[in-house]
Amino acid sequence: MLSLPNILTLSRIFAVPILVALLWHPGWLGYILAFLLYCVAGVTDYLDGYLARAQGAVSRLGVFLDPIADKIMVAAVIVMLISTEQALGGHPVVAGWHVMAALVILLREIAVSGLREFLAGVSVSVPVSRLAKWKTAFQMVALGALILAGATPHAPWVHIVGLACLWGAAALTLVTGWDYLRIGLRHMD
Template sequence: MLSLPNILTLSRILAVPILAFLLWPDFEPIGLQPRQLDYLFAFGLYCLMGITDYFDGYLARASGTVSRLGQFLDPIADKIMIAAVILMLVFTRDIQGYNVFAALVILLREIIVSGLREFLSGIQVSMPVSRLAKWKTTAQLVAFGAIILAGGLPMWTFIPIAGLILLWVAAILTLITGWDYLRLGIRHMD
């Protein structure tokens, strides 16, 4: 139960409140840190969370310690992380205007696909992750990372632009992969 992959997954869940705290707009500890430094720390933590997401699955498969707890917690940790980042970036207005729709598409798809996976597992139908879904995940992780990094490096104006472009790419891929998963699930909803 407390294998290294499971510990990495749990660490991701426990890091989410810290990430939210660093992105919180009123966080200014006794005036010692400029806001940009908060974003840079948040970016570092976000990257570390992404790295642990990769390594928990890799280590579990490589060492043959894939557990039911890990299979249960890993997608939950992913969804919690993405939902918290979306909520915080919208709250801080790092994502604003029409770009909120792209973030909302990603958030809604995460919730719908999670429910669909839960339903299908109840009737013992697996829903494998497609290659396009992996590209979608990569695009969204890099997009949110770039948007967080932009808060720490406001003088580099290309970073938020690149982040928002990738956010829309991720949203489009989200719609495509979400539709693919929904079609698969509807076939089993007799």
């Protein structure tokens, strides 16, 4: 239970309240610290899976907690980016039509979690596809860039990159969500 991969996964879960606190009324320093913490959490996301496989320490707890840690962090960051304002810009980091991309990502995460739970109940495992890994990469870059954009209103390209990656992640989210749904429908009575 207290293997290094599981500790790394748990550290991501415990980092979420700190991340939310940093993004609550962030200012320049809050966004920078949130960006650094988000990057560390992203590294632990990679490391926990890598170490679990390399050490032969894949556990049921880790398999259960890893996607939960990812979803909690993504959801918390998205909500905070929609609700907080840029350090010097005076408007939310994610606003207007861009909220739709964020909602697509959030809704897919909820739907896929429910679908995975249902499929586990009928003993069907759904492996993560290569496209889903690309979705995750776009999502991680998008949220990191958008956090950083809060501290860098003088560099609008950071915000543009974040929003472009957010839309890329949303598009891949729809495709991979449909793939999961098709698999799930085959196993429903």
